Amino acid sequence: MQTKTKDPGLKKSLKGHKDAVMAIDFSPDSSQVVSGSLDATVLVWKLNAKQVPNKFVGHTGAVHSVAFNPTGTLIATGSSDHTVRLWENDMRGRSSVLKSHSGTVRACSFSFDGQYLLTGSDDKYLKIFTVHNKRHTSTINAHTNWIRAAEFSPDSRLIVSASEDKSVKLWDSEQLALISTFEDEASFLSARFHPDGTCLASGTLDGKTSVWDIRSQELLQLYDTAHTDAVNSVAFHNSGRYLLTASNDSTMKIFDLRKGSLLYSLYGHEGTVQVVNFSRDGTLFGSGGSDSNLILWDSNLVDPEQEQEAQRLKKSKKDIKGPGKKAKGAISAAEKLRRLQKKRKNENKQQDETKVEDKENSSIASNQESKYEAIAEDLAGMMDKVTVQLDIITRTIVTLSKRIGDNEELVNEAYNQYKIHKRNAEIKEQNPSLNNEDLSENESEQEPKEEFKETFDPAQSVMDLEETRNKCKNIMNIINISQYSLAAISKSANDVKETTTKLQKDFLPEGGETRAADPIREDSDEDLEREISP
Template identity: 50%
Template structure:
């Protein structure tokens, strides 16, 4: 077996443009763009190409606390302290549709993997699910007894996980709309939660400075990391499922090796709290944001040899003095890394056909997203026109009545 050739993650670029703390970051599917939200009430769309100017999107009337690209990359959702959610077309014009989603601050927005649904979480203690097309409200989940910080769909769209200032992580069945389990092991507010790419486990970061991973099939704690010296604000799984990156108010980012249950890297870049972090869809890059108003893009590097085989084992590990049992990667959905011989079975022609088909489908889905958004914008404009026309007619009626009198 070839040895893993791990290199340190490297800072590729950093973006300056926000005028207050960065709250959220996300890559588009093709890594062409990066979106960030900020306490300055703006969204910024950064181009990953050199010398390309960034777009600043204005619309929210208060801090933007969450942003996410749709799976196709043709829409961006944002949630704000102004209680609204906006859906943007990430182009020069920056057109958006807006809807009042909650009765308090919107903390989290997340698209389902098919791009058809949106889940939002709020300080009004509820989680709400919407259709992306026409932003139709579907249902609300309301068993949390404090602010809901984060809500995520599972990869298959059948489950929703949420984290709250009531110190719980709740797992919901999307079809029955019932809470099927509450994880209560955190000793502080739970700021962020994510599904593992397999959908079999979840990771959560808390104000108790810890990161915990649970198996959602057995509802039991898998791993417990106490590697930060302050609040854990955000985390993101590498698409392979073998690594987790975390961002903390101790100003560091940490890379955790989930196969071995150990801390792999500590990254110092931000001056002050690191508030958000996200891997790109292919795992080659990850982005972070901080209270220093900066957005940083890092090259992963350490996953360069993901083609090598890692044998499944069971580990019992201690990370910074905190013990946690790490299940075998098959048990909790952390995958074996593919052998190079498996990949070579595919012919070059098959790969080209699959790539071509995937690109065509992505283009079609993207165009449908754009059309949906344009229709929504036109509907809003038509409603405004109708309202103005109604006002004119009422004014005309009053004038006629006055003349008659």
């Protein structure tokens, strides 16, 4: 069965901005669309109403990015005034200002649960904020040139960023670590995740549209002749089969990714097309351009395979429903009673078997509990001994370290006094007329301290110095031995841990828990009736 579909068509043109429309996003229920413009305003349009849009004013510079949160209650916007604003999605449009960037904010993206907000800026940084308290929590030094696009993956485990430094980068959102880099000869202006999160699409300054595989990090598809100028924006249809692009060549393109071919070329804007985006249900897409217009389109895009499957399921339900009505009166009262009695008998049998098994499982669990208590008691005793030994060794090392410090101070003092004495002796030998007071004028060459003057013996001091250094070496050897002992005890502790894990596996039944008998499926009266063919 071949499904006949319509071509994408113009739905309506929304005029409200006074300058180029740079960003658009649809609400989760596809009932609203928000747009941001170079005129520094944010407009929220209700698609099924003729009333004027809600106008949010607060930015002092052009608005380059907009995004609904997953519940549609908040709207994030990024601006050339270096700020991010979180707007309440109502007529009042109250907002909170997030200040962390030092350049134009060109990207905003909420995590799938709405708890975090990702932003990308001309300052080359990615920032992550917590939404509930509006605090900046993380920063990624991501690129060496302006960041033009950034968003969370569908499950928020990854982040993609596209930059004019001619790279698209993939990041781990938890570790904030770089996973892979995709490069091109031209600057990247856009990048988006596929709905299933396995690949991403990008657009470049020289008009190329690429689809990259995240897992193999390979280029899957390249469309380098469809556009004749920069690709400013890319967006996936919710089916994952179609890719929509917007370009400076005043056109939009729709590609069939399964066939790897261009499907439609669309014209609607006078001048460059800055942004495109699909509604969440895929029935609509919007485009914004330098002509200050926001245009809504009926996508009329249907995945033929999904459509055929839906038709098949619909037909199957209809076929099942028809015979069911005819068969309903075909069961005699006696047959129905017999089946119900059989069902009750099976239920009673199942209950009896469950009681017996519960009793056996209770006995097994009791025995296992006793064994575990004994094992736990032994292990606790062993770990107490290990802890005591570790404490003793730690105290010993601290004491020895202190002694080394004391001895080194004595060694240094003796050595300094020896150098002073030797220096003064040389000076006296050269100038016999000098007395001790003359020698003491230079503080760095003072005579030995009072307690050293009468008993100071240079030869003996050298011997004492060497002896003290040997003692220090011996003490250091003792410390090293203690450290080896400490490492051995730590290894023993790890061995105890591994043994505990093995014992747990040995004592636990297969599957890690006591298993009950498989439950018997209980058929309702309606199921019994459905089993009879007409």
